[in-house]
Every structure is written in C-alpha cells, then in structure tokens.
Amino acid sequence: MISTSFLVYLIAVLLLTMTMLLVSHLLNPKTGKRVNKLPYESGIVPSGTTDIRWNVNYFLVAISFVIFDLEAVFLYIWSIVVMEAGWQGFIITSFFIFALLIGLFYEVRQGAFDWGKKQGGIE
Amino acid sequence: MILLSLLLIPLIGGIVAWYSERFNPDYPRWVALASLILCWVPVLPYFSAFTLEQMPQWLVDEPMRWIPRLNITAHLAMDGLSFLLVILTLAMGLVALSSAWTEIKKRTGFFYLNLLWTLAGVMGVFLAMDLFLFFVFWEVMLVPMYLLIAIWGYENRQYAAFKFFMFTQAGGLLMLLSLAGLVILHYQQTHILSFDYTVLVQNPITGDLAYWIAVGFTVAFIVKLPALPFHSWLPDAHTQAPTAASVILAAVLLKTGGYGLIRFVLPLFPDAAKAIAPLMMTIAGVGVVYGAMMAFVQKDLKRLIAYSSVSHMGFVLLGCFAMNIYALQGAVMQMLAHGISTSALFVLVGMIQYRFKTRDLDKLGGLWQQVPRLSAIGLFFGVASLGMPGLGNFVAEFLVLVGSFEKYPWYTVVAASGLILGAIYSLIIIYKTFFGPRGDSVQTSEVKGAAEVTDTSNREATTLLVMVVILVYMGVHPQPFMDMVQSNLLQTIAKGLL
Amino acid sequence: MSLHYLPAIVLIITVLLSLTSLSLKRHHGIAYLICGGGLLLTMLSLFMQIGKTGTTSELFVFDAITPFLSLILLIVVSMIWVQLYQWLEALDERKEEYYLLLLLATLGSLIMVASNHFTSFFLGLELMSLSFVGLVAYSGREFKGQEAGVKYLILSAVASALMLMGMAILYLQYGTLSFNDLSMQGASGTLPSWVTVTGIIFILGGMFFKLSLVPCHLWVADLFEGAPLATSALLATLSKLAAFVVLWRIFSLGEWHTHAVIVDIVAAVAIASMLVGNFLGLLQNNLLRLLAYSSIAHFGYLLIILLLAASPTTAFLTSTFSTEAVVFYLVAYLFTLVGVFSVLMQMPQIKTQQDLTGLFWHKPTLAITLALLMLSLAGIPLTIGFMGKFYLVMTAVNHQMWWLLSALVIGSVIGLFYYLRVIMMMIKAPDGESDFSGLTMTTNGQLLNYLIIFLVIGFGTFPAAFSQLIETLSRG
Helix, strand or coil: CCCHHHHHHHHHHHHHHHHHHHHHHHHCCCCCCHHHHCCCCCCCCCCCCCCCCCCHHHHHHHHHHHHHHHHHHHHHHHHHCHHHHHHHHHHHHHHHHHHHHHHHHHHHHHCCCCCCCCCCCCC | CHHHHHHHHHHHHHHHHHHHCCCCCCHHHHHHHHHHHHHHHHHHHHHHHHHCCCCCCCCEEECCEEEHHHCEECCEEECHHHHHHHHHHHHHHHHHHHHHCCCCCCCHHHHHHHHHHHHHHHHHHHHECEHHHHHHHHHHCHHHHHHHHHHHCCCCHHHHHHHHHHHHHHHHHHHHHHHHHHHHHHHHHHCCCCCEHHHHCCCCCCCHHHHHHHHHHHHHHHHHCCCHHHCCHHHHHHHHCCHHHHHHHHHHHHHHHHHHHHHHHHHHCHHHHHHHHHHHHHHHHHHHHHHHHHHCCCCEHHHHHHHHHHHHHHHHHHHHHCCCHHHHHHHHHHHHHHHHHHHHHHHHHHHHHHHHCCCECCCCCCHHHHCHHHHHHHHHHHHHHCCCCCCHHHHHHHHHHHHHHCCCHHHHHHHHHHHHHHHHHHHHHHHHHHCCCCCHHHHHHHHCCHHHCCCCCHHHHHHHHHHHHHHHHHHHCCHHHHHHHHHHHHHHHHHHHC | CCHHHHHHHHHHHHHHHHHHHHHHCCCHHHHHHHHHHHHHHHHHHHHHHCCCCCEECCCEEECCHHHHHHHHHHHHHHHHHHHHHHHHHCCCCCCHHHHHHHHHHHHHHHHHHHECEHHHHHHHHHHHHHHHHHHHCCCCCCHHHHHHHHHHHHHHHHHHHHHHHHHHHHHHHHCCCEHHHCCCCCCCCCCCHHHHHHHHHHHHHHHHHHHCCHHHCHHHHHHHHHCCHHHHHHHHHHHHHHHHHHHHHHHHHCCHHHCHHHHHHHHHHHHHHHHHHHHHHHCCCEHHHHHHHHHHHHHHHHHHHHHHHHCCCCCCCCCCHHHHHHHHHHHHHHHHHHHHHHHHHHCCCCCECHHHCCHHHHCHHHHHHHHHHHHHHHCCCCCHHHHHHHHHHHHHHHCCCHHHHHHHHHHHHHHHHHHHHHHHHHHCCCCCCCCCCCCCCCHHHHHHHHHHHHHHHHHHHCCHHHHHHHHHHHHC
C-alpha cells in the first residue's frame, strides 16, 4: 500500500508549489502594463502572427520520420536476440522491413517528399 | 399433409394472385376465389365427423420436424374445435372476397395476396399444436392484416393500422416471455424439453411462476379478444378497415383470442386459471355492459358495430372462465354466431357506404324505400345481434348465462343486462338506418339520379342469404356443433374441476 | 505457424499487393478486384478451419467459434464490398485507398475476434480504429464527414486511453495480460478489490464507447449520419461485432460477474441502452440516425448475455446454450443490419423517411427487402431477427432475469413504433413529390437483395440447420 513517507512527500510537494504560486501572486505588481499581456520570448519583442500555415508535406515527413524511428526501435530489439531468434526471426524481420519498404514506395509515388511542387504524385 | 396443404393453398394462391395482376387487374380476384374454393377440398371429408358417435381426440394429426435443437416441431392437428373455426375462417374468407369483389379497384393483386395470407395465418393459429408454431402464426398473421388496413382503409387508416399492430404486438411479446417461461418451467418440473401442446398439457406446471405465466398468456389473448382495458384498438381498426378486412377481423381474427383461452390457458394452467377467474369474470361482465353502452352513443355505423363486438366477446370471456361445460359450449357457439352475424353487418355497412358514401347514422335513414332487399337482410342481422331466440346468437348467449349462473350468479346478472342493452343498440341501427325519415346522404344520392343506387346484386344477396341460413340453422339445431366440441371441452376443464 | 494464421496472412499480403499496385498504377477496377480476391481467399482459408480442432496460443485463441465468427465478419465485409464499386464511382474522391483502409480495418477486427491477450486485443483495436478514422473522414470536402472523423478520432483515443489504464491496473493486480489468467488470483494480487473493480470499469468504459452503449452513445448518431454510407455500415457491423466478442470473452474468462458492482453497472447500462436507444429512435426522421439508435438498443439486448453467469441457472439444455444465443443473435443482427445498409447504398439519394414515401409502388423488390429487414430488426417471427431474439429470451428466462426482460419487452414495443413507421412510409400512396426516377437497379444490387431476402427469411423460417451448426460449434 501507499507508504507514509510517500504521503509526506506528496504533501510537501503540494505545499511547496502552492506557496510559490501564492507568494508570487501576492508580490507581483497589480498595475497592468502593455507588455504583461505579451508572450515571454526571452526578452525579445515578438513580431508577426502565429497563424502560420504549414505545408501539409511537413506533417507527412514528420510522420514518416516517426515510422522509421520506430522501425529502428524494433530492429534494435531484434539485434539483441538475433542469434536466439534464428532464421524464423530473420524472415519475420525481413517481412517487416519489406512491408515498410512498400509503404515508403507508395509514399514516394504519392509525392509525399516532393517539396515545393504544387501538385505531387502521379496523375 | 392435409393440413399443410390447407395452409399452403392460400399462401401460394396469394402469390399467384399478385403476379396475375400484371396481365389483368381482374384476374387476382378470380385466383383468390379459386384458391379459396380449393381450400375446401382438404376439409370436406371431415364433415362426416358431424355424424360420428364418439369424437376422436384428433381428426387429423400431423407432426413434422422443424427445429430439432429446441425440440420445436411443426405440429399441425385438427380436432372438433379447430375444425369448426377453420370452417368459419374459410366461409368468412368467401364472404370477405365477395364484399371486396367490386369495392377494391386499386392494387388488386397485392390486396388479394394480403387477404389470402391473413386467412392462411389465422388457419395456422387454429391448427398449430406446437406453441412455438402457434406463436409464429399468431404474430405473422398481423402483418398482412396491417397492410390491408393501412393501404386500403378509409380516412384515418395509418393511425388505425398502427394502433392495431402495436396493441397486438405488445400482447405478443408478453406471450413470448410466457411461452419461454412455460417451456423452461415444464423442463424443470419434468425434464422434458418440448413446445408441443400435447406434451405440455399432460403435466400442467405449478407454482407461483405458473400464475404469472398464465397471466401473460391471458393478457395476450384478451388483447386480441378484445376485453375491456385493451379494447381501444378495435373500434379504430374496424372503422378504418376496408369491408373485407373488417369481415376477417370481426369474424375470425377476434376468435383467435377466445380460441387461445380455451385451447391453452384453461388446460395448461388449471390452477392459475381458477385463481384469475373472478378477475376475468369481472372484466367480462363490465365489458359486456360497457361495450353495449358505448355502442349506442356512436354516430359511426362501423364504430357502433365494433363496440357491439366488444360486448359480444365479453360473453366469450365469461363463458371461458365459468369453468363449466355449458358455458364453454356457449362460448364456442358465440364465437361462431358472432363471427357470422357481425361480419354480415359489416358487409351490409360496406354496401351502404358503397352506395351512399357515408356511414354516419345521422345522414342515413329511410333506406327501406330505396333498397328493400338490403334493408330486409339488415333487419334480420340486426335482430340476430340482439339475440333473438331461434338464431345462433341466442343459443350461445343463453348457454353462457346458464353455465355461469351456477358459480357466479352476480356476474351473470350483470352480463344478462347486456342482452337488454344489446336490444337498444340493435334497434338504433335498424331504426336510424332502414326506417325513419330519409337522411341527407340518402336524399342527395337520389337527386343525383335514382339509377345510381341499386339494390343488392345477386352476388351480394346470395352471400348474405347463405349467412342467414347458417345462422338460422345454428339457432334451431345447434346440437351437432355442440357435439363436435363436447369431448374436447370436457377434457379442457377436467383438470380445473378436480 | 499453423493454419490458423493463414487468413490474417492472406489479408496482409492483399494489403501489400494493393499498396504496390497503387504505387505502380492507379486503377479503380484493379483495386476493387484485388480487394475482392483477397476477401475471397481469406474466406476460403477460414472456411477450411471450420470444424477443425482448435488451438490456443499465448496471444490468440482459435476455438471452434472464432473461425466461424471471423467468417461471418468477412461475409459481412464482402456484402458491402460487392456494392462498393458502384458507390465509390459516384464519390468525388480518390477511390482506391478506400479498399486499403477497408482491408486494414477487417484485419484489425479479425485480430480482435481471435485475441486472447490484452496486447493482441489492443493492437487489433488500434489497427481497426485508426483505419476507421480514415474511412469516416474519407470524403474530404464534406463538412459533416470531417466533423465525424474528428469526433471519432478523439473519442476512440479517449476510449483507448481508458482501456489502457484499465489494462495497466489489471496487470498490476494479476501480473499478466493474458485473458486466461485474469480469473486466477495472481501472486501479486495485493491490491484491494476496489482497485480491480476500477480497472474493470475503465475497460468496460472503453468497450461501451466502441459499442455505443448508453452513457457513451452520444457520438454514434452523428457518426452514422456524417460518415460515408459504406463506412457507417462497417462501423455498425465490423467494429461492434469485434468489440462485443472481445468483451464477452474477457467478461467470461475473467469471471467479472463475481463483482457485484460490475453486474449492477452492466445491468444498468443494458436497461438504459434498451430504453434510451429506442426512445431516441422514436421520432427520428433520418434513416441513418434511426439505425444508429436502433443499434444502441440491440447491443443493450445483447448485454443480457454477459450477466447470465451471475444469476442462478436451472441447468437447462446444455451449458453452451448461452454461447449459442450470443452467436445466433450476433449473426442475425449483423446480417439484418448489413442488409439494411446495402439497401440504403442502392438508393443513395434517400436520406429521410419522407424520401421513402411510396417506394413500394415504384420499386417493390427494394421496398419489400427493406420492409422485411425492418421486421427482422423489430423481431417479428419468420425472420432471422426473431430467431435471435427468441434464443435470447429463452436464455434470459432460463436465468430468470425478469428485470432485464421487462426492459427488453418495453424496448421492443417502443422500437416497433419506428420500424413500423419506415414500412408505413413505403406503402403510402405516392404523393407525386417523391421522385424515384434516379433509382437505377443494377443486377448486382438485385441479386444482393434476393440474397438478403434468402438469408433473412430463409434462416428465419428454417433455422434448423443453422442452429444445429451453431450447436456443434459451441460444443466443439
């Protein structure tokens, strides 16, 4: 069950954070200034608008990156047990990579990586 | 295969009728006529049963496999009671056909399909000896009936059809639960899994649950009968239905409720039936008086007859729960006599509506001068409805009253007053329609030209006269009908009397 | 690798094949045929397994019932696939990816149906849900479809999160993720029982989302209406069947009925679903919303099955009877529902009940099919829906669950009201406003209608062979 020390720790954390918030709230100047409303950008005055439209290709690339990142994670685990997994493991892994390869091929043909073009992919 | 063919002929005939509409809109009615006449062939040999000294348990018994997983069989069988009701169904089918002959002009094929399928469903109800099969027929016959009212009915048909379907389906669901309960309880008590009536009836279930199961069945049946709290679908359905559907509804569909009580509730739950008998007798007594009193304030002729049905069916309920052989025989006679007399009245109203375009009592009157033959027959059936001695209705009501007086004198007294009230509404029909000054509708139709309104045609007159003959025969010589059902009914109440 | 994995492998290969063909050359016909061929081969490989002895591995269970349910799933998908070509042709979108997502969703549901372990279950669930997000938001230009897609994405994420939380708690308690070990009090079972119950409630919550049962039902109507028709059909059949099968398996293997709180919750949800679902459907004019509400009610009826073990039985028939009831009901409901959707797919311009006015007099086959399907949903005898309901009632009466049964009766009566309204609309005399000239009957659709009538009425009238088959499978 939950130990006593954990409870003490929990209460201490809560107290500390609450105190910090409360004190800073009490001490801060109540007069509103123009700059108070601005986002904090390390002292630099923000410029422009945050409503930037990102190219949709950015997200495609990002998600592809995640996919291949994860592939690496799986392959890493396989590399640890490569001898124990044997040929069966090899076949399965190859199939896995092969499936991703087909996915990549599909993406390329869709024009996922065609930066700057208005219309990508085959028509 | 005799009973199966009895069901299959109208089913197939219906499909043929529908298909034949493509060639000529007149064909469907001929196909319907042919298949209805063909239906008589399988049952004709059993008319000899009227002459038998000792009725066998079953005239025909046809068990067939259906769903072996749950030991459900397609068990069809016919005894005296079923036989009489099947005959009634077939006869009234012909009457309905006759009344639809010229009235239905639109979508004839589909009409006769529904008509024939309703008849098949009702006959299935009367012949099914497996409870599951019974339930299937019980529910399925509603669908074509619903379509008959909803498509070919009068002004407010959608509402009426809807109400009819909802009421009876709600009752049906209750019956489904009770059915499952009955079978499972029976299995617990005997370790025999069966839906078969002949098996279930040998060891009636007992216990508290049995009481509730019996109530479930009873409610499902008295919704159809209809008895008092559940009757409100009937006036609407009757009023809006086309004549042929009204005939079927009054003549046979209502009888399924009474049949269910006699066939299933009394023998399957003898203890429970005894326990609920006082309640049912109250409902019946109140229903007789209430139906009659509602009848004589109606302006709509069809509505009036519908309420008179509520009153008459109260006698059936009374007879069923009196637990007495005379009362039960009376109930059966009442089902037959009411089937004939009321459907004849509906046919007559249909003819009046066809000729004068109204069913409003205030707008009718003085028909005798214009359509004497129709009025004469109308007079006969009006008198039959009030229970004139010498006609079937009198025999039936008298037997019910005699039978129930022994045990329930006060209920009987109340119900007997229904006979007097019945005289009032019957005389209202006769007076306001056939005698008295000419109503608005009657006059206007005359202005338009007397040639438009014709008296009964030969087809109509024959139909009605045959019904007159049957009703008179039942009145003067009811013994064969009673012998037919006596042994069945004695068995039915044998367990309850112990 | 035993034969049991063959269907999934066939499906995966089909997916890869269609992906390759898409990258090489876009062609609607080819994509359609690849998809169909894949489904056919999968069905064949499943068909071979029916009646074979089953095995249970760590991740998957292949008993006698699983291949049968998977086969039913594939039949349902194929019935939708048959009409997909025509339907997609009318859609102003890229068409080929639909087949891809369809196959992936099917794969996910196959995995779910056979899962015997929380990991395989979760992977299948996510594969299915994510494919469904794509399927729901398929037509990018339709606002309602996009809204539905976002809704489904967020809600299924919430549901998955809840379920993950529940799985984590159960793992803490039992030290295993395998369904088989859930019932045993594991060595690490040091937590108080309310923690376990909380975990179970989390999982149930997620499942109720997927099954759109009452407290979690709000999304379903918007989704059915907004999503493309074929997607709604898949959502109503594929995803719900898979989710229910898994729920049923976990519930019985984990013996969750031993927790009184859980029994109460499930009973309350069941009753609420039956009543609320039917009440919401009552005055609904939009056909798809109506189907959505009716599906809430139907899964409410099915929940009765989960509670059977909690109440006393009379050793009626055999112990497998409740299994038979579930399978029969599921099959009956799925066939009926997929029938309704395929009828609706044949008349894409009909959206509301008013649009149906007088359909019977113009297109009798279509109208009769739809009317029979409505009767089957309402549970009128001689339809397969009635047989399903009959099985359900028999089991429930056997276990004396009167409360749930009375809710079922009331719900059914209310439900009858709106099923009947649909029929009523169709048989009304045509009022001149209704225009069915745009309805063209294809031979494909016509044949499908006959097949539906055959399934619904044929199995409803002569269920003997079917019930026998299910009985053998349940025993096996």
